[in-house]
Amino acid sequence: MQNNVLILDFGSQYTQLIARRVRELNIFCEIKPYNRLPEDLSEYKAVILSGSPFSVRAEDAPHPDLSRIKGKVPLLAVCYGAQYLAHFFGGAVAPSNTREYGRARLSSIDTSDPFFKNIQEETQVWMSHSDTIQELPTGAVRLARTHDVLNAAYKIEGEQTYAIQFHPEVYHTTDGKQLLENFLVRIAGLEQTWTPDAFVEATVAELKEKIGKDKVILGLSGGVDSTVAAVLLHKAIGKQLHCIFVNNGLLRKNEFTEVLDQYEHMGLNVKGVDASARFLNALEGESDPEKKRKIIGGVFIDVFDDEAHKVEDAKWLGQGTIYPDVIESVSATGGPSATIKSHHNVGGLPDFMKLKVVEPLKMLFKDEVRRVGASMDLEPERLGRHPFPGPGLAIRILGDITREKVAILQEVDAIFINGLKEWGLYDQVWQAGAILLPVQSVGVMGDERTYEKCVALRAVESTDGMTADWVNLPYEFLQKTSNDIINKVPGVNRVVYDISSKPPATIEWE
Numbered sequence: 001m002q003n004n005v006l007i008l009d010f011g012s013q014y015t016q017l018i019a020r021r022v023r024e025l026n027i028f029c030e031i032k033p034y035n036r037l038p039e040d041l042s043e044y045k046a047v048i049l050s051g052s053p054f055s056v057r058a059e060d061a062p063h064p065d066l067s068r069i070k071g072k073v074p075l076l077a078v079c080y081g082a083q084y085l086a087h088f089f090g091g092a093v094a095p096s097n098t099r100e101y102g103r104a105r106l107s108s109i110d111t112s113d114p115f116f117k118n119i120q121e122e123t124q125v126w127m128s129h130s131d132t133i134q135e136l137p138t139g140a141v142r143l144a145r146t147h148d149v150l151n152a153a154y155k156i157e158g159e160q161t162y163a164i165q166f167h168p169e170v171y172h173t174t175d176g177k178q179l180l181e182n183f184l185v186r187i188a189g190l191e192q193t194w195t196p197d198a199f200v201e202a203t204v205a206e207l208k209e210k211i212g213k214d215k216v217i218l219g220l221s222g223g224v225d226s227t228v229a230a231v232l233l234h235k236a237i238g239k240q241l242h243c244i245f246v247n248n249g250l251l252r253k254n255e256f257t258e259v260l261d262q263y264e265h266m267g268l269n270v271k272g273v274d275a276s277a278r279f280l281n282a283l284e285g286e287s288d289p290e291k292k293r294k295i296i297g298g299v300f301i302d303v304f305d306d307e308a309h310k311v312e313d314a315k316w317l318g319q320g321t322i323y324p325d326v327i328e329s330v331s332a333t334g335g336p337s338a339t340i341k342s343h344h345n346v347g348g349l350p351d352f353m354k355l356k357v358v359e360p361l362k363m364l365f366k367d368e369v370r371r372v373g374a375s376m377d378l379e380p381e382r383l384g385r386h387p388f389p390g391p392g393l394a395i396r397i398l399g400d401i402t403r404e405k406v407a408i409l410q411e412v413d414a415i416f417i418n419g420l421k422e423w424g425l426y427d428q429v430w431q432a433g434a435i436l437l438p439v440q441s442v443g444v445m446g447d448e449r450t451y452e453k454c455v456a457l458r459a460v461e462s463t464d465g466m467t468a469d470w471v472n473l474p475y476e477f478l479q480k481t482s483n484d485i486i487n488k489v490p491g492v493n494r495v496v497y498d499i500s501s502k503p504p505a506t507i508e509w510e
Contacts, residue, residue: 049081249276
């Protein structure tokens with residue numbers, strides 16, 4: 001990449017958001033842990049230091065080697081990064097007498113500096129820190145302040161080094177996107193050329209060169225990521241791509257046949273494999289969520305390996321891995337990342353499969369995958385499909401898995417999802433589904449007492465699944481959906497709606 005920004009991550013909750021904002025400017029960027037600098041920095045035209053939950057004064061604070069960066073390439077230090085430059089380059093950082101969290105007003109702005117071009121006086125910014133910069137680093141001049149923070153923004157003379165105490169990447173910093181554009185375009189001189197069309201053109205060329213005449217096997221899930229990955233690979237290598245769609249018995253109602261039919265009309269070389277009995281037998285009697293995921297992942301690899309052997313001389317495995325999967329697997333502090341749940345498409349392959357991995361989407365966020373798909377003329381309905389967990393309904397059935405429970409949940413889920421589409425609500429929701437609870441409750445049907453199952457409905461709005469808010473669906477819709485489920489699905493007599501956001505809850509229940 002000739003037009004590339006490096007973001008050094010110090011563990012901030014906002015680091016991914018910095019990357020998203022940069023890419024919204026049609027500028028490519030990558031996130032790397034602060035202590036794993038690339039050996040070759042020549043391809044990076046600018047560097048951004050992220051915030052951090054640490055204090056620069058702490059003994060275990062992140063301590064990067066900036067000798068190849070500071071004063072050599074344009075550098076923007078955000079929050080912790082700004083304090084780091086002050087603390088280790090001749091200034092002073094101390095605990096703040098007045099903590100500053102949330103909204104603040106930037107004032108005394110030096111509007112003559114290109115960094116603040118087109119920024120209005122008294123602009124709103126977002127703060128999140130408990131230390132303050134008491135003295136600027138050597139050679140620095142102040143560019144702005146707030147009511148409580150004297151050194152809210154500064155630059156180092158003789159360098160293209162800028163530092164800000166606030167977070168330009170968050171929505172509440174009104175002119176944050178303009179500030180990033182000023183730094184990257186006006187100061188660093190980057191061109192805004194990273195578009196979906198440019199990505200497709202570059203990726204197809206790269207795939208052709210990398211794969212050559214080899215065959216690639218790709219596991220399709222019916223979701224956006226694997227579908228866009230398949231279309232990109234097909235553009236590059238055509239019939240050398242062999243797609244496999246596995247029915248694990250835990251898909252939505254009729255999904256196996258419907259998805260196969262859709263793929264057939266896209267011209268992809270797809271084979272459907274019904275291994276539902278194999279998965280359900282392996283899951284019998286298991287209730288632990290993480291063990292269920294591992295069982296499904298293990299059986300999937302076995303089934304996939306069986307099918308891969310039927311493709312003669314296959315050399316590559318294609319995967320729809322996307323950027324959040326990649327960067328979440330690397331801790332910003334160099335230690336092990338916390339495992340919230342296992343992903344069967346992340347972490348490599350068993351040695352016995354002897355396949356090299358190709359991941360054409362591994363540098364894209366979910367919304368970018370959709371834009372790339374749109375640039376290749378994929379149908380909006382397919383690109384707008386809600387995310388669906390790899391383990392399928394297994395993690396939406398709390399407790400052990402039985403064929404009866406799967407059949408019940410498939411019916412409930414179909415009523416809910418089809419209802420969202422009929423009411424014009426589907427595209428307002430990022431992800432929706434039903435959960436079968438390990439709970440039975442008393443009900444009354446036709447003057448008879450029932451003691452049957454309870455299901456929970458879940459609908460959230462989000463951008464990439466990192467955070468999510470529950471959707472305030474109309475009461476009339478929920479009422480009709482509940483009535484339809486109870487009247488049409490034998491064994492269910494109670495429906496509840498989940499109004500938990502992420503965090504503290506997760507989107508899925510397991």
